[in-house]
Amino acid sequence: MSAALKIATLRGIPIRVHFTFLLVLPFLAWLFGQAFRNAADAADVPPERLMGSPLLWGLGLAVALFLSVLVHELAHSLYALRKGGQVSDITLMMIGGVSRITRMPDGPRQEALMAFAGPATSLGLGFLFLAVYALLAGAHSFNLRFAFFYLGYLNVFLGLFNLLPAFPMDGGRMLRALLSNRLGRVRATRLAGFVGKAFALLFGLLGLLSGNFLLLFIAFFVFMGAEGESREVLMQSLLNRVRVGELMTPRTASVEADTTLEEVATRMQTERRRALPVVELGAVVGLVTLAVVRQVPPQRRAQVRVREVALPVPALTPESTAWEALREMGQRRLPQLPVVRDGTLVGTLTQDDVMRGLELRELEDSQPRGPWDVGPRESPT
Known part of the structure; x- marks a missing residue:
């Protein structure tokens, strides 16, 4: 859209x-x-x-x-x-x-x-x-x-x-x-x-x-x-049968809220990232994306702090479902979301991570079932 x-x-x-x-x-x-x-x-x-x-x-x-x-x-x-x-x-x-x-x-x-x-x-x-x-x-x-x-x-x-x-x-x-x-x-x-x-x-x-x-x-x-x-x-x-904790990348790479956008742009280039979680006093307070950085003229990036442009993010935990995560990313048009536990960053989840999980789950469901496998595969919801 x-x-x-x-x-x-x-x-x-x-x-x-x-x-x-x-x-x-x-x-x-x-x-x-x-x-x-x-x-x-x-x-x-x-x-x-x-x-x-x-x-x-x-x-x-x-x-x-x-x-x-x-x-x-x-x-x-x-x-x-x-x-x-x-x-x-x-x-x-x-x-x-x-x-x-x-x-x-x-x-x-x-x-x-x-x-x-x-x-x-x-x-x-x-x-x-x-x-x-x-x-x-x-x-x-x-x-x-x-x-x-x-x-x-x-x-x-x-x-x-x-x-x-x-x-x-x-x-x-x-x-x-x-x-x-x-x-x-x-x-x-x-x-x-x-x-x-x-x-x-x-x-x-x-x-x-x-x-x-x-x-x-x-x-x-x-x-x-x-x-x-x-x-x-x-x-x-x-x-809905896959938890975020199964798919997320355990990663603590983040950026402090008082960092300048110039520094963020440099990190994104060197680390080849499209987004970085924003933390303040150890807690996740938002997400800064490549699209947000590009909206600020290069000559102004040294004066703009990350907290001024950070995007709000939902409270995604390792126990959240992959469907909830994908829905939030699609609705907010975000390439990834931070995953937190008790307010502390424990990883990140991208759309590619969710799609990989979907493909693996489809592969699992396509496998022949043995007589000992009696659990339901189709969610009732």
């Missing part, structure tokens, strides 16, 4: 726009513009009585669609926050919107309700807009009638499409939640992912037969989303 621009913050949730959104916007504007006359006929509105060109209407409707997607994603996020979850951000992309929920509400039931909150909001908005369109039937506000008609059907389509029981749509998450109690989260995710891929193949076949490139794009998005979701849950299941 490094190519996403933050445009707002709502309820503490950063709202970002990915550059791919800007790429697809002209295409959607053209697509909606092409359907302008047919849509006006469906809305029982004379096209010649509408102000503006079809392309301008198409652009407005494309923007309205993404605003509807934003409301849809906010419904997920606000429900998650209300039930004790954590939300990193919401990003609008060419494929729609993505809410990065870093901690799910507890229990499959809450996960299902959180997934349903988005489609329910879209359907509610859609029927509300269509009701306003119906109320304007006797009025001569052709522009308003057309706008409410189109917005209504866009939101109804958005809600119904997301109710399909296929990853990465909300219906797939609801299906996974319903199956989790009986099958476990990993097997339920695999089954929901299989259903998602089946839908993707169906969309792709229909797209090929009809020459509908948009449907082909949707098929690709659904297939990759189903594969990605299955892979992420499997990775979470494996890494």
Whole structure:
């Protein structure tokens, strides 16, 4: 998500726009513009009585669609926050919107309700807009009638499409939640992912037969989303069984908080490091990274102390799970994290360390099991 621009913050949730959104916007504007006359006929509105060109209407409707997607994603996020979850951000992309929920509400039931909150909001908005369109039937506000008609059907389509029981749509998450109690989260995710891929193949076949490139794009998005979701849950299941102490590099290399950035830059060059834990009075107080050092002009580095730019880090201990560590590194965009015990640095953990642990755990699980090996390998979470 490094190519996403933050445009707002709502309820503490950063709202970002990915550059791919800007790429697809002209295409959607053209697509909606092409359907302008047919849509006006469906809305029982004379096209010649509408102000503006079809392309301008198409652009407005494309923007309205993404605003509807934003409301849809906010419904997920606000429900998650209300039930004790954590939300990193919401990003609008060419494929729609993505809410990065870093901690799910507890229990499959809450996960299902959180997934349903988005489609329910879209359907509610859609029927509300269509009701306003119906109320304007006797009025001569052709522009308003057309706008409410189109917005209504866009939101109804958005809600119904997301109710399909296929990853990465909300219906797939609801299906996974319903199956989790009986099958476990990993097997339920695999089954929901299989259903998602089946839908993707169906969309792709229909797209090929009809020459509908948009449907082909949707098929690709659904297939990759189903594969990605299955892979992420499997990775979470494996890494939840691995402790940070098994993967960390026992290392006490650190930098004092009153050290200058010039000295830090020299150490990073000579020791070939991308990050160093920052300590003060023997306790870890943050992390200084190569990216942070490069943000300070070279001529000022001798005057800037590390404590002024050190990044806050979570309390990671040898007993923490590898999944918790990987999630924190991804959310904070950090190349590594310090590992502490009783406030004292005992090692560091990098993303490469976690990936190595994941590969070794996958290798272990792929080994043939003997009759004496009766312990479960699949985590129930």
